[in-house]
Amino acid sequence: MTQLPDIISRLADVDYIADDTIATALQLAIDLRRPLLLEGEAGVGKTEIAKALAAILDTKLIRLQCYEGLDASAAIYEWNYQRQLLSIKASETFAGGAKEIEDHIFSKDFLLERPLLQAISQDKAPVLLIDEIDRADMEFEAYLLEILSEFQVTVPELGTIQATSIPHVILTSNGTRELSDALRRRCLYSYIDFPTMERELEILLARMPNIEHEFAAQVARFVQALRKENLEKIPGVAETLDWAAALVGLNTQSLDGDLIQIQSTLICLLKTEADVKSITPEVTSRLAGEAA
Amino acid sequence: MAYATDTITSKNLSADRPLMTRMVGFVDHLRLNGFVVSPAETRSALATMTHTKGHTEADRQRLKTLLSSCREEWDSFDDLFEAYWFARGKERQTRHASESIVRKTPKLPRAWQNHLDEQDSSSSKHAPQIEEEGHVQTDGKASGRLMASDKAALEKTDFRQFVNPAEIAESEALAYRLARAIRYRQSRRYRLASKGGKLDLRRTIRTNLHHGGEPIDLAFKTKPDRPVRIIVMLDVSGSMKHYSRFFLQFIKGLVGQWAQTDAYLFHTKLIRVTDTLRDKNPMKAMTRLSLMADGFGGGTRIGDCLGVFNDHYAKKAINSRSVIMIFSDGYDVGPPEKMTTELERLKKRVKRLVWLNPLLGWKNYEPVTAAMDAAMPYIDHFAAANTLEALAAIESDLRQL
Incomplete structure (x- = not known):
């Protein structure tokens, strides 16, 4: 059985900075061979977890993107x-x-x-990512339940196909719909929150090797403060990385520098008209002042 | 109950109790606080505990992942864990605190009595007798597509006049049928069609095997109309009390018949009642509803309630094919501007906004309240809702989506 610090460091090796919650969830999912349901706001890195898991297990990632009307012929x-x-x-x-x-x-x-059948017929257990399960409909959940509990697929003309290996299943949900209790019961559950200041800084440093430590800390503090503002769409980790990349690309050294430039790069973080309007230059200046 | 006399919280950590008993106690404790935990999960929990002996933080994380299954449970887990294993923090509900778990016989709670007049008490009093023509024969066609026209007389009766159980049952049945009539179009997958649409290759190949596989008889499939998601918001303030029961039955019918319905009650607060209405036992449902809706009967704050909806529920509840139905008389005690802002936000999200006003059915009624005036520009369909016929009329509106 793998130990917790071990899994955290292995994840770090593939540039995924995990906290204890995520590491525990992944470790349990591996040990118990049960599907893991990850919920959380868009942009907290749910999909990345599956990619990182596939990387540390050195196995294939099979991804099923769910959408409304997804049916057996597209999924199985x-x-x-x-x-x-x-x-x-x-x-x-x-x-x-x-x-x-x-x-x-x-x-x-x-x-x-299709992805679900592929996932159970690999020689080496792959990671099966069922992304945004809340977008699929209830009928599809029923198909999924059969596969997740029995790991077999029934094709009327062929009979039942048994799994050659049990995949590591990760489901993600943004909470646009309530999932059925049956599905929830089948899964381990973890709620992923926005990263803490320390973790976000680590992520920035891991993903952007050429960023200055002090500047990365400023960026992380700024985004942390921005998330507390009354926004319609709270910026995720990917947005933070985009913004940091934009600022580094523009040779910004510090957030107390060119305010106009900072304001114009905020489009990396703010994705709705209302949010852009609510973060006025005054607000930006205040946040930047606090962060710098 | 062996547990009842035991002070679990103080003995939890004493070493003489085997882990298994304590774990069972913990699962019990979680169940009392609304978690659904299966015996298999208890077993898994035990198994994972034995691996990480002594490391409390790791244990907590593991049990949390294993035993919680939604955001609410996730958030409350830490407190419950602390309370049980360390007798700290919030006590919540533990066995010994709940000796009085005696199930009370469901009885219509006081809060609802004004709204849901229990049939026997109301039949004698202030309800006028229904006219003779109200009792036309009721053997409508079973097509369920829409109400048969020979029901018109009964449907025209103002809801305030529903008095005896038979008529209430009738109204409920009609609501069910209306719901089913709308639901009829619900399907989002391809289905077999006699012509047009796409070629159903799977079926074509299979059915033509006896021709040696030559595709002679073609099978088609088509994508039927997509379903509409209905969000109903019912005003249960004092001014609506004559209609509340009927509407509640109607909404219950909708929720029961149509998977994609979301129901809310509002007065000065907004409460989501979809799950409660799904309860098969109507008495239990009503009891729970009343617990949720404490303290109404006063005025309505439509603007605030819509604001709560926009902030907390809209993202989850609304998709691009949503119809929102507001049942309200529009007597609002809040400022009209608040309602205007919230309606504008709401209108951006929903496809169609239907406002059903029971007062509109009255002769000479003009929407004179300030709130109603403010709301008018955002309403796609403003209709009377004091008769079943008026409710039936909105089906065509839903169809237009």
Whole structure:
């Protein structure tokens, strides 16, 4: 069994700065082989966790992006109709009955594997990321439940396909819809919050090797303070990185410098009209003054 | 109850108690505080505890991940953990504190009596008798598409006049049927169609196998209309009390019939009641509703309530095909400007805003309140809602989406 500090340092090796909460959740998910449901605001790095997990386990990341109307043929499997039709045409000359044709064209060769089926038929257990599950509908959750509890897929024409390896499943949700209790019960749960000042600084330093330590700290403090303002869309970690990159690109040395430049780069952090309006140069100057 | 006399909190940490008993006690403690924990999870919890002996912080993290399953549980876990294992912080509800877990017989709580007149008490009093023509035969067609027209007479009866249980049941049934009529169009996946749409290759290939696979009989599929999400907000202030019961039945019908319904009550506060209304036992539902809606009967603060909705629920509740239905008479004690601002915010998010006003059905009623005036520019459909017929009419409005 891996130890907690160990998993944190392994995550750090792949440039993912985890706190104890995330590390515990990942470790439990690995140990218990249960799906992990991550909830939290957009931009706290839920998807990144799955990528980091795949990196430290040195395995494939299979991603299923959910959307409204996602159905089995897009998520689990689909028959390759073009090949089936071609094969039917090609076999016209043979004297085969309907039964032979049927057995032939509904065999594994003609099956297109979609992410969920792919994930359970790998030799080495992959990381299966089911991203934004709240965007998919209730019907899809039902498919998912079968796969997550039994790790098998039933194809009417072929029978039941058993998993060759149990994937590490990570589900993410932004909370745009309540998930069913059945799904929640199946999963471990972790709520990911915006990073603390210290962690955000570490992330900045890890992801941007050429940033000055003091300037990174200023950026982190500024964003932390900005999140406390009354915003419609709170900037996430990715936005912080964008903004830091923009400032470094413009050769900004310190946040108490050119206020106009800082104000104009705020478009990296503020993503709605109302937010842009509410963070006036005065507010920026106050926040920058506090951060610098 | 063996636990009842035991002071769990003081003995939790004494070493003579095996871990298992304490863990079972902890799970019990969580369950009392609203967690749903299965025996299998208790087992997992024990298993994970034995790995990290003695390291409390790690234990807490692990149990938190394992045993909580939503944001609320996640947030309250730490307190509960502290309270149980260290007898610190908030006590919350533990076994010994809850000896009085005696289930009370559900009875219509006082807070609701004005609104949901219990049938026997109200039948004798102030409700006028229903006219003779109200009792037309009620064997409408079972199509469920919409109410049969021979019901018109009954439907035209003002809701205030619903008096006896049979009529209330009838109104509930009609609400169910209306909900079902709207729901009829609910489906978002491809489904088999006789023609048009896309070719359903899977079905085509399968059905043509007996032709040697030559696609002769084609099967089609089409994407049916997408479902509408309905958000209902019911004004339960004093001025609406004659109508509250009926609307509540209607909303209950909607919530029961249509997966994508979200229901809220408001007066001076806004309360989400969707989950409560899903409860199969109507008495239990009403009891819980009353607990949620303490202290109403006074004025309505529509603007504030809409503000709460916009701030806390809108993101979750609204998608691009949402209809919001507000049942209110528009008597608002808050400032009209507040309501205007909030309605404007709301209107940006929803596809269609329907305001159903029971007073509109009265002769000579003009929306004279300041609030109603302020709201008018943002309302797509302003209709009377004092008869079932008026409610039925909004189906066509939903269809336009």
